[in-house]
Amino acid sequence: MMEEIKKRVKARLSPHRFAHVEGVAKTAVKLAAIHGIDEKRAELAAWLHDYYREDSRESLVHLAEEVAFVIGEQPTPLLHGPLMAARLSLDFGIDDSEVREAIAVHTIGDPAMGPVAQVLFVADLIEPGRTFASARPVRAVAERDLARAVAMTADATIEHLLSAHLPIAKETVALRNLIWKRIDETT
Numbered sequence: 011m012m013e014e015i016k017k018r019v020k021a022r023l024s025p026h027r028f029a030h031v032e033g034v035a036k037t038a039v040k041l042a043a044i045h046g047i048d049e050k051r052a053e054l055a056a057w058l059h060d061y062y063r064e065d066s067r068e069s070l071v072h073l074a075e076e077v078a079f080v081i082g083e084q085p086t087p088l089l090h091g092p093l094m095a096a097r098l099s100l101d102f103g104i105d106d107s108e109v110r111e112a113i114a115v116h117t118i119g120d121p122a123m124g125p126v127a128q129v130l131f132v133a134d135l136i137e138p139g140r141t142f143a144s145a146r147p148v149r150a151v152a153e154r155d156l157a158r159a160v161a162m163t164a165d166a167t168i169e170h171l172l173s174a175h176l177p178i179a180k181e182t183v184a185l186r187n188l189i190w191k192r193i194d195e196t197t
């Protein structure tokens with residue numbers, strides 16, 4: 011099943027994006043194994059997380075209509091995760107709530123995100139192909155402290171959006187507030 015999925019992902023994405031997804035999958039499996047999180051779910055979520063990342067808004071609107079997914083005013087770069095989550099069962103016959111959640115929230119995060127979603131959120135930033143300066147410190151802690159890596163990933167997302175004058179999702183802010191508070195209360 012995984013081989014079939016990889017083939018479909020490869021056929022849909024540019025070589026550059028496919029290499030990113032491959033890096034995320036490797037990183038997600040490694041992090042999941044280290045932190046005692048389901049590796050299969052982490053791998054599946056990673057392979058599918060950017061499946062619709064290169065679609066136009068028109069294409070996304072059409073894909074959304076088929077599953078009665080409401081797009082509303084959401085900016086295009088934020089649609090690919092929630093839409094893939096909404097189509098997971100139709101497109102791939104996958105009906106797993108943890109995989110679905112991980113894909114749905116991978117771009118903005120969520121304070122209620124579970125372990126598989128946390129692994130994907132971090133792996134998406136730190137996979138080996140990423141050259142952002144913000145990825146380096148997260149790489150250094152992700153294998154020993156996943157919670158701290160999640161908080162740092164949310165901060166890196168916010169910093170990027172601030173410097174690009176882009177809107178910041180309230181979920182990302184709520185996530186970093188919650189996790190840093192938890193970390194600071196226990197250390």
Ligand SMILES: [Fe+2]
Binds near residue numbers: 059060063090
């Ligand atoms: Fe993405």
Ligand SMILES: [Fe+2]
Binds near residue numbers: 030034134
């Ligand atoms: Fe990604």
